Amino acid sequence: MALPIINSIATWILKKRIHQIELFIKYPNEVQEELLFNLLKTAENTVVGKEHEFSSIKNYKTFSERVPVSTYEELAPMIKQTRKGAQNVFWPTNIKWFAKSSGTTNAKSKFIPVSNEALEGCHYKASKDLLCLYLNNNENSQMFVGKSLRLGGSKQMYENNNTFFGDLSAILIDNMPVWAEFSSTPSSRVSLMSDWETKLPAIINETINENVTSLAGVPSWMLVLLNKALEETGKENMLEIWPNAEVYFHGGVNFEPYKEQYKKLFPKDNFKYYEIYNASEGFFGIQDLNNSSELLLMLDYGIFYEFIPMDTFGTKNQKVIPLSEVELFKNYAIVITTNSGLWRYLIGDTIRFTSLSPHRIMVTGRTKHHINVFGEELMVENTDKAIAVTCAAFNCEVIDYTVAPIFMEGKEKGAHEWIIEFKKKPEDIEKFSILLDNTLQELNSDYEAKRSNNITLNPLRINIASEGLFYNWLKNQNKLGGQNKVPRLSNERNYLESILATQEHLT
Template identity: 70%
Template sequence: MPIPLFNSIASWLLKKRYHQIELFLKYPADVQNEVLHQLISFSEDTALGKTHDFESISGYEEFAQRVPIVNYEEIADTIELMRKGHQNLLWPTHIKWFAKSSGTTNAKSKFIPVSTEALEDCHYKSSKDLLCLYLNNNEDSQLFKGKSLRLGGSKELYEENGSVFGDLSAILIDNMPLWAEFSSTPSNKVSLMGEWETKLTAIIEESIQENVTSLAGVPSWMLVLLNEVLETTGKNHLFEVWENLEVYFHGGVSFAPYKEQYQKLLPRNRFNYYEIYNASEGFFGIQDRNNADDLLLMLDYGIFYEFIPMDSYGKDTQKAIPLWEVETGVNYAMVITTNAGLWRYKIGDTVRFTSTNPYRIRITGRTKHHINAFGEELIIENAEEALKKICKKTDAEIMDYTAAPIFMNGSEKGGHEWIIEFRKPPEDIDYFTEFLDNALKSLNSDYEAKRYNNITLKMPKVHVARKNLFHDWLKSKDKLGGQHKIPRLSNERGCLEELLKMNQN
């Protein structure tokens, strides 16, 4: 098919989808109730459906009373049976694919089931919707005249007992529809390479020959790739390599610490940044407006949403609520029921609604990714905003960081200990530390209260990481590549201690 004709048809189809999106914008509760009804009805004859008598469930309240909220550990044994070939346990259709994820809080692997329905009605549908929303907002876009440079995971797929597992990105690439492969770079062969450094070179060799109009990937790893592109080509900025580049679709980690670095690589005011919210468990949100800082929650992907207010999370008073009961400004843990057989599953992410008409969210962090050793309730959202402020103030640039508590020892007060790898370090690390402390106080009243007159917490301790420390740490754990992330905040010191030890070598 000639490229102009392909572009014309693709653009027409994507814009047509916008009318369907308008349906759940107008009737969000009806659409979510219909999703739940379909999931329950479709799964009546599964082992789980029979255990909880899905056939007699008449609505959300009954569903919430009968089906318990679970985390991965509570369904791990069932998923292991599914990986060994047992079917019809959590979902009625055959599940062959499992997205392997180590998570970001421990080393134990998770194997998230990926059904055909999830691939088609969630993951691939979301890719089309991302383009649909972007084109709807940018009618003069030339996106389809070039290719998308995608940066996914760096692990190949493995087969075991008839099931296949690997990074979600590898599963998506392996099942990718022809239209998506046709419009992407690098080739599938390069995208599925297992060794990160070799893959990086191959991506650059293929992509600099293409007319790249968009970028897609995790900000931290994409930044590494783009800097390598400039070093390889000897160009000053990316528009000298790809003059028609117009948008970067990013997700996976907060963009805030990286935005100024990207603006230096992409010095064009009309360049667009679009955030997405996806995970091994599903695709949840898409930025639906230019220059917005929140995401439209996508309600017709075969995912039913519930939310637990974080002030009751993990307590006896914990109670999940449906979408139509949420309020703006409250920090919630997200619970999902999906068309891949996850039922009332705690995904581990926290969000805050910025709007309920339509339902838009900001990702605020992880339920386990916070520091609350002293009642300070420091979340990733606080950390990212504080670092963004201080980088602007000190003209510093951050590559990676992590932080953990300094636990009280006798009369010694507690505190927070940070290790930060800078692309461009501040001139005075003591000033940087003081500004970080003040910024966190201004953003988090609990932290401020614990820091008042050093009552509970003393001044934070900040270590400057040697070059490539976090890269070397990830490499030591075989976690190099586009989908792996650094644990930013933790109540445990394990990760921090390993990094501090490596920093001395």
């Protein structure tokens, strides 16, 4: 299809959709309230709907009192029923797809239900919105001339109940319309391969001669792919392979620690980076401005949002508030009610609002992936930023890292222990450690208070990981590729000890 025709169609869709986006920006609370009652009405005759008497809920207050906030563990029995073929349990239409989570918050994987309504009204709608918003900000884009390189997960069949599970990206690839196959690379066959080490060369083989104009995937795994492509071709940067590449759509992990590496891979000033915020449970936010790190919270994707202030999270004073009550720059845990039948589900992510008109957010971490053993309230957002700043100062590059507490023992004070795998190491690791520690103090006043005069915390300690350590650790966990990622922070030492044990075994 000729570019002018594609652009004309895209522009038509854009104008129509921009108007709808402007509506939820102008009337966010009204849109959210209407959405909630539509969800309740739709599911009132399900098992869950009858149990909580959805049909008689007339306001948010009743909804919040009658329906409890739930974790995955609490919903798991109902999800297991549905995976075995039961229907109309928590959502009225048949659910046959389950997005398998990466399992970083728990040793066991989660299987998140994905309804047809969520596929069409959330995930695919968001994919179109992403392109619309990008085109709206970049009218001279030539993206549609070439193909989009997608880096997805695998699909597997579960038992014999005609239900399927796999990475969310794989579910989306497997269900997307036929026409989308022609604008994407690699083929669905390769995209859905389950073995990462077989898939990687297959992706390179299929994409290396394509006119790739955009890329989409998790930054850490995309880096592995791109570096392997350079190794295979002997090229200096990715623009020598794909000269028309203009944008990378990324999500899944904070982009900050990887940004400088990507700038070297795509060395042109007008190359764009667009962030998205999606998960197995839904698609939540899209970067709507060029050169921004903020995400527009999408309020009409069949998801009703609530928030728990992190200063009360997990305490007897915990409170849950709707969108209308959020404040700027406070950390919140997200609670969602969705068109896949997740009712007041605690997703496990934390965000903060950077704007209330429109509602723009930044992802700050995970409810279980922070360190607060000593009252330091260290978030992933802090450590990712500190790593990026310190690496820039020392002209070094990081592949991955994780951090855990060193617990107080006797008169010995506590500390934080890091293990970092460098692509390019700093010349002086001691000076690197000092700057990293000082930067964390600048970014986080609670950490600074605990570090002041070593009152509670001693200086951080750094272990340098051997080459390929995190890759091998993930491989041992059967978590290569797709949406899998290394947990950055933990209040326990389990992850760190496991990674250190892997290093000892490898050496």
